[in-house]
Amino acid sequence: MKADEDLQNVGRVGLPLAPAFNWSVGNWMEQFFDGLKERKIMASKCGLCGRVFLPPRMICERCFAKTEEWVEIPETGTVEAFTAAHVRVGPDGELADLPEPQLIALVKHDEADTLLVAGLVAKNASAGMRVRVVWNETPSGALDAISCYEPMD
Amino acid sequence: MRDVAVVGVGLSKHVSKRRDVNIAELVWEAVSAAYEDAGLTPGEVDGVITGNMPAFEGVNLPECWGAGHWGTYRKPLLRITTGGTTGGSVGHGAFYAVASGLFDTVIAIAFEKQSDGDSTAGLNTVILADIAALLGFGVDPSLLLAFGGGAVGIAVYQASSYMKSSGCTTHHLDKVSVLCRTNAAKNPHAHLQQPGLTPDDVAKTDLMQYPLRFGHVCPASDGACAMILTTGERARKLTDRPAYIRSVASCSDEGALIGIGGSGTLNVDPGRQESCKLAAARAYEHAGIKDPRNEIDLAEPYAPFAHQLLMFYERLLLCDEGEAPAVLNSGSMEMAGELPVCPSGGVISTNAIGASALERIAEAAMQIMGRAGEHQVQKDVHKAVAHGWGGMVNLNVVAVLADTPRG
Ligand SMILES: [Zn+2]
Numbered sequence: 001m002k003a004d005e006d007l008q009n010v011g012r013v014g015l016p017l018a019p020a021f022n023w024s025v026g027n028w029m030e031q032f033f034d035g036l037k038e039r040k041i042m043a044s045k046c047g048l049c050g051r052v053f054l055p056p057r058m059i060c061e062r063c064f065a066k067t068e069e070w071v072e073i074p075e076t077g078t079v080e081a082f083t084a085a086h087v088r089v090g091p092d093g094e095l096a097d098l099p100e101p102q103l104i105a106l107v108k109h110d111e112a113d114t115l116l117v118a119g120l121v122a123k124n125a126s127a128g129m130r131v132r133v134v135w136n137e138t139p140s141g142a143l144d145a146i147s148c149y150e151p152m153d
Numbered sequence: 154m155r156d157v158a159v160v161g162v163g164l165s166k167h168v169s170k171r172r173d174v175n176i177a178e179l180v181w182e183a184v185s186a187a188y189e190d191a192g193l194t195p196g197e198v199d200g201v202i203t204g205n206m207p208a209f210e211g212v213n214l215p216e217c218w219g220a221g222h223w224g225t226y227r228k229p230l231l232r233i234t235t236g237g238t239t240g241g242s243v244g245h246g247a248f249y250a251v252a253s254g255l256f257d258t259v260i261a262i263a264f265e266k267q268s269d270g271d272s273t274a275g276l277n278t279v280i281l282a283d284i285a286a287l288l289g290f291g292v293d294p295s296l297l298l299a300f301g302g303g304a305v306g307i308a309v310y311q312a313s314s315y316m317k318s319s320g321c322t323t324h325h326l327d328k329v330s331v332l333c334r335t336n337a338a339k340n341p342h343a344h345l346q347q348p349g350l351t352p353d354d355v356a357k358t359d360l361m362q363y364p365l366r367f368g369h370v371c372p373a374s375d376g377a378c379a380m381i382l383t384t385g386e387r388a389r390k391l392t393d394r395p396a397y398i399r400s401v402a403s404c405s406d407e408g409a410l411i412g413i414g415g416s417g418t419l420n421v422d423p424g425r426q427e428s429c430k431l432a433a434a435r436a437y438e439h440a441g442i443k444d445p446r447n448e449i450d451l452a453e454p455y456a457p458f459a460h461q462l463l464m465f466y467e468r469l470l471l472c473d474e475g476e477a478p479a480v481l482n483s484g485s486m487e488m489a490g491e492l493p494v495c496p497s498g499g500v501i502s503t504n505a506i507g508a509s510a511l512e513r514i515a516e517a518a519m520q521i522m523g524r525a526g527e528h529q530v531q532k533d534v535h536k537a538v539a540h541g542w543g544g545m546v547n548l549n550v551v552a553v554l555a556d557t558p559r560g
Contacts, residue, residue, distance in 0.1 A: 009290065019271040021211040026175035058178050061221030064185075064195045 156385025161191025195224025205507030237543025240511030314424030337498025510541025
């Protein structure tokens with residue numbers, strides 16, 4: 001037998017695989033996507049406890065009930081929590097510095113009980129800050145219809 | 154150890170592609186059916202044990218975002234994944250939870266939504282390092298069907314080995330497909346339902362890889378199965394005829410897939426499956442069954458490939474080795490036979506991989522509870538055996554169910 005340091009065959013091998021996935025978002029998220037195309041923010045509501053899910057969820061986990069009711073949600077909301085990113089993951093998979101910090105917020109829309117995440121364009125951020133949606137003029141998909149949030153005043 | 158019984162079973166309809174639901178929503182269909190079948194709400198269940206194949210859908214922790222749809226709100230949650238045996242291991246885990254006294258009532262949930270994923274990529278995640286190493290060290294990629302195809306690849310060697318040792322012919326394989334797919338036609342949850350299928354029809358399907366034709370091989374299904382287990386005492390309050398799980402046993406043999414570290418070899422003939430015999434013997438012993446050939450009324454072997462129904466019938470000690478082809482010819486395995494096999498239609502008709510081995514237990518339970526509907530077998534089912542095969546094609550899991558608890 002060879003000594004450990006003489007063992008040669010430890011290869012770094014690339015994989016000749018190109019996996020493809022076909023993600024089904026389901027009927028509830030589909031409604032959300034369709035709404036965003038018309039700049040409508042649609043949420044589903046539990047008929048038992050009244051909880052409003054944004055984005056919509058088929059099941060209210062607390063009640064184990066289907067959310068059958070739909071409500072249109074205002075463009076306004078409140079920042080629940082935020083962060084400022086100083087780095088991002090670059091195309092090579094490594095971290096790269098951002099030219100300037102980017103604010104990202106968890107926003108609870110008025111009349112909704114759950115949180116959406118999106119960029120926040122503001123001089124300063126704070127929890128409790130009132131914000132509104134900035135619509136993307138040229139969305140490439142469904143979810144980026146909400147470009148970011150901006151302060152209400 | 155406490156008595157454990159199944160009090161509710163739920164399955165989704167299995168099909169190739171469920172584009173209208175996401176994973177969590179698909180699984181909900183089986184889960185809500187199981188709660189309804191048991192007459193329980195999630196609030197009356199103490200924990201959730203779930204499983205599916207690793208990364209087949211490209212999501213390696215589906216239970217962490219989906220389980221809320223399955224009634225886990227503020228409950229203990231545990232995931233088990235052991236390859237093709239996953240569903241069986243999930244069932245065993247649920248059995249351990251109740252038998253041990255740690256939980257009174259649990260739900261076992263297993264599923265696969267193959268159409269969302271890339272199953273070849275999924276299978277490769279199981280043995281990715283080995284595949285990479287094989288290529289890196291000069292293995293001809295054309296050989297990789299046998300390895301990269303995972304269970305499919307190994308099944309053809311297993312089939313030819315079993316056929317040589319047993320005298321099973323391709324005609325027997327054709328008849329196995331007919332048995333299963335015509336049974337599946339009576340099961341509303343089954344995927345490939347082929348009433349009126351004949352052995353000649355199967356024999357005319359294209360050869361996939363010798364000796365298996367397309368007609369001998371399972372489909373890829375989207376589907377889910379859920380089963381509620383509770384103590385014997387509570388079960389008797391919930392239903393007149395619970396299905397007791399008398400015992401579970403599993404046994405892991407030497408690697409039969411690919412060897413270790415890219416060696417590309419098998420340590421044992423995949424047609425042997427000695428670990429199935431060992432697991433079956435242990436399960437029968439713990440279940441108080443001395444003579445399985447006469448005492449077992451129904452068998453649900455895990456057979457995604459036609460030869461496996463016969464091979465595992467033998468390895469489950471239900472006849473001598475080499476005898477299963479003759480048992481098949483006798484008609485005993487049919488729905489009206491003496492020892493019906495796969496009245497559900499089996500894995501060769503329906504394969505949502507992670508769910509398949511749980512569905513074997515669920516089918517045995519439904520048959521004992523008399524809740525199998527159109528695919529209820531003619532005879533009264535007092536004792537049944539349910540099996541799963543997987544791991545690195547070396548793991549066998551066996552459960553014995555009965556209409557009475559262990560004496
Ligand atoms: Zn609710």
